[in-house]
Amino acid sequence: MMAASGKIASFRLPPLPTIGEVIKLYKLRATKQLSQNFLLDLRLTDKIVRQAGNLKGAHVCEVGPGPGGLTRSILNAGAADLLVVEKDTRFIPGLQLLSEAAPGKLRIVHGDILTYRMDRGFPSVISKPWEEDPPNLHIIGNLPFNVSTPLIIKWLEHMANRTGPFAFGRTRLTLTFQKEVAERLTASTASRQRSRLSVMAQYLCTVHSCFTIPGRAFVPKPEVDVGVVHFTPLAQPQIQQPFKLVEKVVRNAFQFRRKYCYRGLELLFPEARRPELAEAMLRQADVDPTLRPTELTLGHFRALADAYAGLCSLDPGLAAYEFREELRLKRIIRKTGSPAPPCPPTGG
Numbered sequence: 001m002m003a004a005s006g007k008i009a010s011f012r013l014p015p016l017p018t019i020g021e022v023i024k025l026y027k028l029r030a031t032k033q034l035s036q037n038f039l040l041d042l043r044l045t046d047k048i049v050r051q052a053g054n055l056k057g058a059h060v061c062e063v064g065p066g067p068g069g070l071t072r073s074i075l076n077a078g079a080a081d082l083l084v085v086e087k088d089t090r091f092i093p094g095l096q097l098l099s100e101a102a103p104g105k106l107r108i109v110h111g112d113i114l115t116y117r118m119d120r121g122f123p124s125v126i127s128k129p130w131e132e133d134p135p136n137l138h139i140i141g142n143l144p145f146n147v148s149t150p151l152i153i154k155w156l157e158h159m160a161n162r163t164g165p166f167a168f169g170r171t172r173l174t175l176t177f178q179k180e181v182a183e184r185l186t187a188s189t190a191s192r193q194r195s196r197l198s199v200m201a202q203y204l205c206t207v208h209s210c211f212t213i214p215g216r217a218f219v220p221k222p223e224v225d226v227g228v229v230h231f232t233p234l235a236q237p238q239i240q241q242p243f244k245l246v247e248k249v250v251r252n253a254f255q256f257r258r259k260y261c262y263r264g265l266e267l268l269f270p271e272a273r274r275p276e277l278a279e280a281m282l283r284q285a286d287v288d289p290t291l292r293p294t295e296l297t298l299g300h301f302r303a304l305a306d307a308y309a310g311l312c313s314l315d316p317g318l319a320a321y322e323f324r325e326e327l328r329l330k331r332i333i334r335k336t337g338s339p340a341p342p343c344p345p346t347g348g
């Protein structure tokens with residue numbers, strides 16, 4: 001809503017039952033199956049929401065609102081349009097209560113964030129060209145632990161392809177993860193936590209570790225602490241190859257964490273031509289084969305992905321090669337003496 005001065009009027013929710021009272025009122029016992037750990041302290045949920053930046057007049061998607069603590073903080077921060085996606089129907093009545101307290105601001109979707117089409121959830125007029133400033137759209141969530149890693153990998157792929165939430169531009173994300181996952185996402189080259197996830201996130205975004213929430217702040221208390229991480233997609237990704245190709249190179253590089261990087265990277269190639277092609281790739285990329293995977297920089301990964309793409313363009317069969325598949329076939333031949341893999345049943 002615009003005030004007479006043209007500024008967006010500030011909004012505060014009217015007095016409501018506390019989150020603890022909402023939980024009691026609707027008998028919302030946390031279920032382990034949906035990784036439910038609630039935040040009841042509104043100072044803490046306000047602090048998470050502040051990491052997203054200025055939300056006055058913003059469009060926001062909240063993942064897994066549950067009893068609505070973070071939801072209240074997002075509304076109080078001035079979001080104009082908040083879409084919440086919640087899988088557990090038990091939370092819907094409590095969220096409807098909030099919706100009545102913030103007329104026209106809260107949209108409730110009962111659904112699974114892993115399949116929800118966020119590109120259809122907001123009007124296309126909010127889109128911004130990729131190279132420009134991010135759109136006024138944020139994703140915020142105290143994610144369920146069992147969903148957070150598959151979800152961020154899925155969103156990183158959407159980011160690379162500019163689809164899903166990134167059909168609107170460089171949508172920013174403020175999300176919670178198990179502390180160990182948060183550390184992997186933000187780990188720099190040569191650090192102990194450096195992993196596949198670090199490279200995949202950092203070639204596409206600026207990833208910022210905001211703060212840690214001790215496990216005891218949640219109800220029920222999880223066994224681990226939680227890290228809040230903020231992501232801003234880069235206008236120019238640090239690697240310009242297709243996501244699947246980058247993912248394959250990075251996955252192979254980290255195949256043997258403690259060994260020289262060439263040990264994993266050579267598995268990108270069929271056994272018969274492995275030494276020759278692996279050497280060509282590392283030479284073209286100008287990467288020292290005796291570096292450990294954790295010591296490879298984003299620049300190294302860019303050069304490796306470019307060199308691998310070059311080799312695949314000379315021999316298109318390479319792109320489909322997976323060493324695990326070659327191993328599987330060899331095992332079958334050893335066991336059955338037949339080169340044909342058993343066909344899976346076709347039903348009927």
Ligand SMILES: C[S@@+](CC[C@H](N)C(=O)[O-])C[C@H]1O[C@@H](n2cnc3c(N)ncnc32)[C@H](O)[C@@H]1O
Binds near residue numbers: 035
């Ligand atoms: C860790 S709790 C956080 C609840 C609330 N946001 C808070 O901070 O107190 C995770 C929430 O995500 C919901 N959830 C779990 N899996 C989901 C999924 N696939 N899609 C949408 N919501 C999901 C759970 O039901 C739960 O409400």
